[in-house]
Amino acid sequence: MRVVICENYEEMSKQAAKLVISQVNLKPNSILGLATGSTPIGMYDKLIEANKKGEVDFSEVTTFNLDEYYPLSADNDQSYHYFMNEHLFSKTNIPFERTHVPDGEAANPEKECEEYDKKIDAAGGIDLQILGIGQNGHIGFNEPDKNLIAGTHLTGLTDSTIEANSRFFEKKEDVPTKALTMGIASILKSKKIIIMANGAAKHEVVSALMTPDITTDIPATMLKVHSDVVVICDKEAFYGKQN
Numbered sequence: 001m002r003v004v005i006c007e008n009y010e011e012m013s014k015q016a017a018k019l020v021i022s023q024v025n026l027k028p029n030s031i032l033g034l035a036t037g038s039t040p041i042g043m044y045d046k047l048i049e050a051n052k053k054g055e056v057d058f059s060e061v062t063t064f065n066l067d068e069y070y071p072l073s074a075d076n077d078q079s080y081h082y083f084m085n086e087h088l089f090s091k092t093n094i095p096f097e098r099t100h101v102p103d104g105e106a107a108n109p110e111k112e113c114e115e116y117d118k119k120i121d122a123a124g125g126i127d128l129q130i131l132g133i134g135q136n137g138h139i140g141f142n143e144p145d146k147n148l149i150a151g152t153h154l155t156g157l158t159d160s161t162i163e164a165n166s167r168f169f170e171k172k173e174d175v176p177t178k179a180l181t182m183g184i185a186s187i188l189k190s191k192k193i194i195i196m197a198n199g200a201a202k203h204e205v206v207s208a209l210m211t212p213d214i215t216t217d218i219p220a221t222m223l224k225v226h227s228d229v230v231v232i233c234d235k236e237a238f239y240g241k242q243n
């Protein structure tokens with residue numbers, strides 16, 4: 001695991017965007033794995049800017065998002081579908097039909113999950129996966145548990161995640177209690193992985209990534225088995241609260 005410690009959020013966003021831009025410039029038909037949450041928004045802004053300036057072309061790129069709340073319709077403004085359209089898809093030249101987000105309205109979620117993994121495999125696998133990290137160490141919505149699940153699946157959300165994500169909803173009761181998420185193996189099959197973290201609230205979990213331990217209690221520690229992971233974080237996430 002390589003670590004890039006950045007001065008602040010702006011710098012973290014710039015560094016992560018640089019890697020995505022290099023990936024797409026080297027392989028224009030890259031398969032990108034994308035994440036939601038507040039962490040990657042600055043990076044998406046940089047990608048939009050670079051795309052507008054003609055520094056990167058997304059016209060041949062295919063994207064797969066990590067997760068989606070369940071049940072929730074794609075046009076609900078709290079859905080990850082909506083988030084991706086708002087923060088990236090509608091503002092770049094990524095062809096809409098090449099973007100994929102698990103269907104939060106699927107009548108048969110198990111089938112939707114199975115097909116999602118098949119679609120990723122059929123596309124040739126993810127070249128570069130972007131990840132954020134939950135305060136409890138979740139990646140996608142793979143929550144801390146005794147067992148983690150390999151493939152894309154329907155999962156329940158822990159109280160701490162519902163609490164953490166309630167800041168985006170009007171009230172806590174509005175946060176869906178389930179989600180569809182890529183599994184740990186779906187993520188680990190990616191050729192390269194960037195995990196981003198900023199702010200002191202992520203310090204504890206970033207510190208767990210720096211130890212030799214792997215535990216399903218902190219799902220992100222599973223990334224230690226992968227040979228090409230880069231952690232891009234700011235100083236507060238790495239060192240804790242700065243004065």
Ligand code: GLP
Pocket residue numbers: 035036037038039040066067131132133134135139140141161165
């Ligand atoms: C959500 C998403 C994760 C994301 C995490 C962190 O629960 N499912 O993919 O990494 O939140 O969010 P934030 O970046 O807002 O801290």
